[in-house]
Amino acid sequence: MALIRLEHVSKSFGERIALSDLTLSFDPGEWVFVLGPSGAGKSTLLRVLALAERPTSGRIEVDSEGLRPDSGGRPARGRTLRRVVGVLGQEFRLLADRTVYENVALACQISGIWDRAAIRERVNPLLDQMGIRGKEALFPNDLSAGEKQRVALARAMARHPKLLIADEPTGNLDPAAAGQIFALLTEIRARGTLVLVATHAEDWVRRYPGRVIRLERGILRSDAMEGQPAPLTPLTSAPVEPPQ
Amino acid sequence: MSGAIRYILRELWRGLNQHRTLCATGVLSMSSILLIFLFFMMMLQSVDHYTDELESREEISVFLNEGISRADLAQVAAALRTIPGVDSLRYISKDEAWETFRSDVADEALIQAVGSNPLPASYIIRPSQGYRNADGIRTIAREAETAPHVEDVRYAGEWVLRAEQAVGTLRQIGAALGLIVLLGVLFVVGATTRLSVQTRLESIHLVRSLGGGFLFNEAPYLVEGFVLAAFSSLLTIGIARAVNDSLANGLFSLQFLPLPTLAAFVAVSGLLGLLGSWIAVATLPRKWLL
Numbered sequence: 412m413a414l415i416r417l418e419h420v421s422k423s424f425g426e427r428i429a430l431s432d433l434t435l436s437f438d439p440g441e442w443v444f445v446l447g448p449s450g451a452g453k454s455t456l457l458r459v460l461a462l463a464e465r466p467t468s469g470r471i472e473v474d475s476e477g478l479r480p481d482s483g484g485r486p487a488r489g490r491t492l493r494r495v496v497g498v499l500g501q502e503f504r505l506l507a508d509r510t511v512y513e514n515v516a517l518a519c520q521i522s523g524i525w526d527r528a529a530i531r532e533r534v535n536p537l538l539d540q541m542g543i544r545g546k547e548a549l550f551p552n553d554l555s556a557g558e559k560q561r562v563a564l565a566r567a568m569a570r571h572p573k574l575l576i577a578d579e580p581t582g583n584l585d586p587a588a589a590g591q592i593f594a595l596l597t598e599i600r601a602r603g604t605l606v607l608v609a610t611h612a613e614d615w616v617r618r619y620p621g622r623v624i625r626l627e628r629g630i631l632r633s634d635a636m637e638g639q640p641a642p643l644t645p646l647t648s649a650p651v652e653p654p655q
Numbered sequence: 656m657s658g659a660i661r662y663i664l665r666e667l668w669r670g671l672n673q674h675r676t677l678c679a680t681g682v683l684s685m686s687s688i689l690l691i692f693l694f695f696m697m698m699l700q701s702v703d704h705y706t707d708e709l710e711s712r713e714e715i716s717v718f719l720n721e722g723i724s725r726a727d728l729a730q731v732a733a734a735l736r737t738i739p740g741v742d743s744l745r746y747i748s749k750d751e752a753w754e755t756f757r758s759d760v761a762d763e764a765l766i767q768a769v770g771s772n773p774l775p776a777s778y779i780i781r782p783s784q785g786y787r788n789a790d791g792i793r794t795i796a797r798e799a800e801t802a803p804h805v806e807d808v809r810y811a812g813e814w815v816l817r818a819e820q821a822v823g824t825l826r827q828i829g830a831a832l833g834l835i836v837l838l839g840v841l842f843v844v845g846a847t848t849r850l851s852v853q854t855r856l857e858s859i860h861l862v863r864s865l866g867g868g869f870l871f872n873e874a875p876y877l878v879e880g881f882v883l884a885a886f887s888s889l890l891t892i893g894i895a896r897a898v899n900d901s902l903a904n905g906l907f908s909l910q911f912l913p914l915p916t917l918a919a920f921v922a923v924s925g926l927l928g929l930l931g932s933w934i935a936v937a938t939l940p941r942k943w944l945l
Contacts, residue, residue: 517867
């Protein structure tokens, strides 16, 4: 059963059409790249999938919960569903006045987890997984770009999302740090999370093959499996080599 | 729920601690405008009190015919006592009036010039509580004029009426000033909170993007607005008290407001702060950051 389904979804901003009549379906545990040049509609598609943007027309179904574009009177429903979605952007968007631990814990609190022990049980394994244990008391400005992105990834995962959306997640990282982020993303996907990555760097597609959705001016050009399935091996401590 | 309250309090502390200068500026701005209003309320209270005091001293003099007999005096007193609103009567004989005049004037040459005692005997009427106003005094005076053996009736009701009119006008000014101050406090609190919100704009958008609702985005700012405005009002009360106490030794001082009124002042100020903050945060455009 599909985790998220788009039926004839279109989105325009005034006269400009960002997405045109897209019908797509995503299953749990899928590894999906969204490719296309600038202005192709990648970010708009991700924002629609993250329930941050209402489509102009069409229907979105998340986890069998229908969300129509005309359901403007139900923002709480959209916000609740948004909590099953984790988002990772190009910019790390961490709260500068909170520690690493507090940044990740905030996502738990937003999900309604207030018990300190429960938050600790959820946050600490994530910090371990992301390789940032020992840095929980530091503030974002004390971290490298790669570490910031791993904190952002830990925050996105703190809510145990069924869907993880990554919009150009390695855009601000050096190749080594970018490789580590992709390794972590594949590990997250291996645990059953649907991972959608928007990028214009096709090298990553060759290294981590999977389903590839190609967009151009908001129109779906292709939707097919490319290359071999993504590796499901767990993350090793050695940095992953970046694609050449 | 306690976790949510702890979160709000921590956010409140974080906001106040990180934006100390901004908060201090906001408190001073709010205190300035609240101080004007508080002093006006004190002035109104003082005028009210002063008017009450003057009204309580209000008396009506009923002058009697020359050579009135004892029997007629009793008849006049009985007639005056039947007038509604008469609380008590005091008789002043011709001789007592003359002695009072002599001690007041204290000028022997003038007293010699006047010669024999020309002053009449009189009754002084003290009105009861509900009649100690211009209308009440005027009514009693008119009735007293119709009593037997009465030559003249005098009272100082006109200036009481003028004082009442002045208090009425002051009340109207107070209502208008209150409205202006209310809008001023809303504006100042709104502007202060907006500034505070602007400095944390990215955090707000980010928390909203993460799915944070009222508790995470609005509640901490509403509490902050309430706390800052309530603190400003307490500071205002402290300043007003200090200024009033220092003036008390001089010629001029105002009546300080009673505790229930001061408590209401703090509560209303806090609520204005909350409202100003709510307007500032609720009107922020939504922005997706992730």
